[in-house]
Amino acid sequence: SSIHCIRGTDLFGYIGIEAVLDQMRCKTMKAGFEFNIMVVGQSGLGKSTLVNTLFKSKVSRKSCAPDYEEKISKTVKLHSVSHLIEEKGVKMKLTVIDTPGFGDQINNDNCWEPIVKYVNEQYEKYLREELHINRKRRIPDTRVHCCIYFIPATGHRLRPIDVEFMKRLGKIVSIVPVIAKADTLTIEERQEFKERIRQDLAANGIHVYPQREYDEDPEERILNNRIRENIPFAVVGTDKEHQVNGNKVLGRKTKWGIIEVENVAHCEFANLRDLLIRSHLQDLKDVTHNIHYETYRVRRLNESNLNFSELGLSAVPLENGTADKCESDSHL
Amino acid sequence: AHYKLAKPENLSMGARPLSLSGHVGFDSLPDQLVNKSICQGFCFNILCIGETGIGKSTLMDTLFNTNFENFESSHFEPQVKLRAQTYDLQESNVRLRLTVVNTVGFGDQMNKQESYQPVVDYIDRQFESYLQEELKIKRSLHNYHDSRVHACLYFISPSGHSLKSLDLVTMKKLDSKVNIIPVIAKADTISKSELHKFKIKIMSELVSNGVQIYQFPLDDETVAKVNTSMNGHLPFAVVGSTEEVSVGNKMVKARQYPWGIVQVENENHCDFMKLREMLICVNMEDLREQTHTRHYELYRRCKLEEMGFKDTDPECKPVSLQQTYEAKRQEFLEELQRREDEMRQMFVLRVKEKEAELKDAERELQSRFEQLKRLHADEKAALEEKKRLLEDDQSSFGKRRAAAQLLQAQSLTANGKKDKDRKKYVHVDTKAAVSSEQ
Numbered sequence: 001s002s003i004h005c006i007r008g009t010d011l012f013g014y015i016g017i018e019a020v021l022d023q024m025r026c027k028t029m030k031a032g033f034e035f036n037i038m039v040v041g042q043s044g045l046g047k048s049t050l051v052n053t054l055f056k057s058k059v060s061r062k063s064c065a066p067d068y069e070e071k072i073s074k075t076v077k078l079h080s081v082s083h084l085i086e087e088k089g090v091k092m093k094l095t096v097i098d099t100p101g102f103g104d105q106i107n108n109d110n111c112w113e114p115i116v117k118y119v120n121e122q123y124e125k126y127l128r129e130e131l132h133i134n135r136k137r138r139i140p141d142t143r144v145h146c147c148i149y150f151i152p153a154t155g156h157r158l159r160p161i162d163v164e165f166m167k168r169l170g171k172i173v174s175i176v177p178v179i180a181k182a183d184t185l186t187i188e189e190r191q192e193f194k195e196r197i198r199q200d201l202a203a204n205g206i207h208v209y210p211q212r213e214y215d216e217d218p219e220e221r222i223l224n225n226r227i228r229e230n231i232p233f234a235v236v237g238t239d240k241e242h243q244v245n246g247n248k249v250l251g252r253k254t255k256w257g258i259i260e261v262e263n264v265a266h267c268e269f270a271n272l273r274d275l276l277i278r279s280h281l282q283d284l285k286d287v288t289h290n291i292h293y294e295t296y297r298v299r300r301l302n303e304s305n306l307n308f309s310e311l312g313l314s315a316v317p318l319e320n321g322t323a324d325k326c327e328s329d330s331h332l
Numbered sequence: 333a334h335y336k337l338a339k340p341e342n343l344s345m346g347a348r349p350l351s352l353s354g355h356v357g358f359d360s361l362p363d364q365l366v367n368k369s370i371c372q373g374f375c376f377n378i379l380c381i382g383e384t385g386i387g388k389s390t391l392m393d394t395l396f397n398t399n400f401e402n403f404e405s406s407h408f409e410p411q412v413k414l415r416a417q418t419y420d421l422q423e424s425n426v427r428l429r430l431t432v433v434n435t436v437g438f439g440d441q442m443n444k445q446e447s448y449q450p451v452v453d454y455i456d457r458q459f460e461s462y463l464q465e466e467l468k469i470k471r472s473l474h475n476y477h478d479s480r481v482h483a484c485l486y487f488i489s490p491s492g493h494s495l496k497s498l499d500l501v502t503m504k505k506l507d508s509k510v511n512i513i514p515v516i517a518k519a520d521t522i523s524k525s526e527l528h529k530f531k532i533k534i535m536s537e538l539v540s541n542g543v544q545i546y547q548f549p550l551d552d553e554t555v556a557k558v559n560t561s562m563n564g565h566l567p568f569a570v571v572g573s574t575e576e577v578s579v580g581n582k583m584v585k586a587r588q589y590p591w592g593i594v595q596v597e598n599e600n601h602c603d604f605m606k607l608r609e610m611l612i613c614v615n616m617e618d619l620r621e622q623t624h625t626r627h628y629e630l631y632r633r634c635k636l637e638e639m640g641f642k643d644t645d646p647e648c649k650p651v652s653l654q655q656t657y658e659a660k661r662q663e664f665l666e667e668l669q670r671r672e673d674e675m676r677q678m679f680v681l682r683v684k685e686k687e688a689e690l691k692d693a694e695r696e697l698q699s700r701f702e703q704l705k706r707l708h709a710d711e712k713a714a715l716e717e718k719k720r721l722l723e724d725d726q727s728s729f730g731k732r733r734a735a736a737q738l739l740q741a742q743s744l745t746a747n748g749k750k751d752k753d754r755k756k757y758v759h760v761d762t763k764a765a766v767s768s769e770q
Binding site: 025027029056059082085089132134135274286306 | 360366621632
């Protein structure tokens with residue numbers, strides 16, 4: 001059947017279709033949102049502080065806190081904590097996944113493996129639930145929507161561990177690299193460092209968020225190009241407030257001045273916050289769901305030789321990707 | 333975007349509440365989601381079931397303030413058919429892909445026993461199509477043009493008495509597959525008091541027959557009040573018209589009669605505004621959500637169970653999907669093999685039959701040939717015989733003639749005078765000899 005176009009001018013009067021936007025808004029607010037953010041980087045780079053600053057609450061426990069009991073483990077152990085936060089009626093279940101031990105060993109070979117395993121396990125969980133006959137009304141989403149990777153502010157280039165990690169994880173999750181504790185770099189040093197990092201990323205074929213190939217339209221491309229020209233963001237985190245010019249500001253007080261975290265002249269924390277939370281949060285979730293998860297699903301279904309079209313689901317033949325006959329016996 | 337919604341309690345499972353010390357900014361999330369939906373556009377699919385001429389197309393035109401392509405249907409359709417048309421509507425920044433599906437020939441047949449079937453089949457086909465996409469290996473669900481029926485307007489004839497048995501049977505078959513909103517068509521033919529009684533009768537018949545029609549949702553406080561009130565006005569008594577009549581100093585959509593003007597958008601005259609309010613302005617999203625999370629899930633569950641998939645085996649242990657799948661696949665391949673063998677056997681049989689046929693034909697042909705050959709030989713023999721006789725005749729005649737000529741010659745030389753007489757005599761004799769030969 002053909003599709004006819006009827007523009008607004010062809011409508012003889014107002015119908016009220018746009019009310020559907022408010023209906024949708026109401027329903028999503030009522031249901032609430034889930035967001036899962038992973039932080040990766042060696043100890044002492046200010047991961048927990050940054051996340052706490054982003055979400056203006058103690059969503060992550062600092063490892064330097066006096067009551068922090070965990071010893072340095074021999075392997076990377078992932079640790080996730082969920083909190084329910086609310087703002088102007090919008091409820092969000094925020095899960096922060098910490099990766100203590102990453103990059104801390106003397107021998108860091110394959111330190112990304114537990115992380116890769118975790119990310120894939122969440123996809124697996126979701127896939128199993130999705131394949132159930134009796135499915136939950138809402139499938140619990142524990143998939144990692146965003147992985148913030150902390151680069152120490154050496155000012156030189158990416159280190160081998162940075163390259164290895166981002167290369168492998170960049171294929172399965174959206175990585176947002178940040179320069180941690182950036183108050184040790186001057187503006188010029190910072191700019192040069194960022195440029196070298198961008199070169200290293202390109203040279204190694206690493207695609208970080210927002211990935212160029214997922215831009216949906218020219219408008220989005222322009223917007224995302226601007227972001228891509230500025231990453232990685234150089235951030236500073238804190239939970240302390242100080243008085244500056246009569247205003248209470250979040251900042252780090254040093255002998256030579258107060259570094260205002262939310263001041264874009266001082267650091268790029270606000271840019272990161274705007275990207276992650278205020279403008280691209282839903283997009284991060286969509287990319288995870290529509291692209292990363294689907295990629296995982298295709299691989300898994302091919303591995304398990306699960307080709308439902310073979311069972312003659314209907315008279316209409318289906319098209320699908322080629323099934324790789326894999327020797328391993330995997331249980332779905 | 334298809335989001336599945338849950339109660340807030342489920343969301344907080346395993347999560348401690350935490351208060352924020354400042355503005356974070358995720359309150360923009362609903363807007364982020366809405367903006368994405370605006371970019372993608374919305375789909376809405378309405379199915380209209382009703383007898384020919386009851387006013388389905390006119391009502392759609394009136395609802396959406398436009399002129400859809402309408403075809404006048406004949407009353408002589410041998411079977412119920414469905415006609416679907418898709419339109420891209422735009423109002424301010426909202427793009428709506430609307431599909432209107434109308435029944436054609438519903439209620440026209442002498443035997444209406446199977447009338448509901450094409451409708452059920454259509455609805456199932458759209459579910460099937462979505463299910464197939466969902467089960468594909470490489471799929472693109474968020475680009476998929478959702479054709480599943482979100483709302484079904486069932487047009488009740490304004491008889492004023494009760495529902496027809498066709499109405500009850502059809503709605504009963506559809507109530508677990510689609511959101512049914514019953515409407516009383518051409519309501520300007522019923523008086524107010526009769527209408528009130530009619531509505532009560534219809535609703536009680538629906539209840540007593542266990543037909544589950546769509547209830548406007550009451551769980552959201554912002555709309556609970558208006559929805560409760562509207563639930564009480566069902567079924568909506570509607571009048572459709574795209575023609576405008578001047579009333580007072582305005583042009584309004586109306587139907588003009590000698591005794592008065594029925595104004596479509598006047599709530600005292602009919603429930604059209606209520607229908608538009610409920611269907612579009614208040615509950616469009618809920619209709620889409622119910623279709624996806626309830627009706628589609630039910631279809632999917634039934635379909636997969638039918639195919640033998642289970643979540644747990646008889647001992648309630650979780651069944652590996654792969655095991656079930658492998659078993660099913662084995663079964664399916666065996667079936668294919670069996671059918672292939674069957675076909676091969678049939679083919680061999682047919683070949684043998686054909687061979688036998690050909691052999692028979694060959695034999696027949698051969699015997700005919702032999703027969704003809706024999707006939708020919710016989711004829712030839714007979715002719716040979718005749719030829720021989722003729723030759724015999726010819727040779728004996730030749731001999732006799734030679735003998736007669738000899739006698740004649742002899743008598744001429746022996747007697748000169750007497751020759752003339754003898755000649756005559758011989759002549760007569762020769763003639764007599766010849767004639768006696770003949």
